[in-house]
Amino acid sequence: MVRVPALDFRLRIAVRFDAPRVIAEGPLGARRLLHAAHGTFEGPSLNGSVLPGGGDWVLTRRDGAAELDIRFALLTTSDELIYLRANGLFVAADAVAARIRGGEDVSPDAYYFRTAILFETGAARLADLNRTLHIGVGQRTATGMVTDVFALSHSHPVIPSAARDPGPAVDPSQRLG
Numbered sequence: 538m539v540r541v542p543a544l545d546f547r548l549r550i551a552v553r554f555d556a557p558r559v560i561a562e563g564p565l566g567a568r569r570l571l572h573a574a575h576g577t578f579e580g581p582s583l584n585g586s587v588l589p590g591g592g593d594w595v596l597t598r599r600d601g602a603a604e605l606d607i608r609f610a611l612l613t614t615s616d617e618l619i620y621l622r623a624n625g626l627f628v629a630a631d632a633v634a635a636r637i638r639g640g641e642d643v644s645p646d647a648y649y650f651r652t653a654i655l656f657e658t659g660a661a662r663l664a665d666l667n668r669t670l671h672i673g674v675g676q677r678t679a680t681g682m683v684t685d686v687f688a689l690s691h692s693h694p695v696i697p698s699a700a701r702d703p704g705p706a707v708d709p710s711q712r713l714g
Contacts, residue, residue: 544672547686548580548686549578550684551681552574552576552587555571557569565598570592574589583663584613585611585613585615586611587610587611588612591609591610591621602627603628606623607652613663619657619663622657624653627649640680651674654670670688672689673686
């Protein structure tokens with residue numbers, strides 16, 4: 538039986554980055570250091586600010602895909618501190634990536650931007666964040682990024698179609714192979 542996890546929307550995070558710093562030809566590829574200038578996050582039960590100083594340490598691999606290493610400190614409107622860390626991938630055609638870096642708003646349908654997110658907090662009311670894997674669906678903006686964050690909730694059993702409909706009975710002596 539296949540178990541399909543549910544996705545529950547938790548928050549949208551928007552961050553503006555300072556001008557990037559670039560290590561052009563490192564041993565693993567080009568690395569862009571994107572430091573967070575400021576940002577906000579909003580969700581059904583979670584709102585606040587992204588504190589300056591975090592960022593995204595982006596490694597553009599030789600195959601063209603970019604590995605994302607994102608770390609932010611979040612402060613809720615109730616003064617609760619949350620650490621966010623995410624790893625992910627950004628994949629875009631060279632022309633699309635150049636348009637984004639040139640400051641153009643490009644439709645998120647033109648590229649792939651996904652992250653696996655873990656949170657860490659000592660706030661009792663937010664303790665479930667510490668025990669849940671989250672998935673981010675991102676969008677680059679002219680000055681930063683916007684990511685919708687979803688909790689991967691308990692799985693729901695799904696019976697594969699082959700198990701629901703086994704098809705016509707076949708005499709084993711008639712099988713090929």
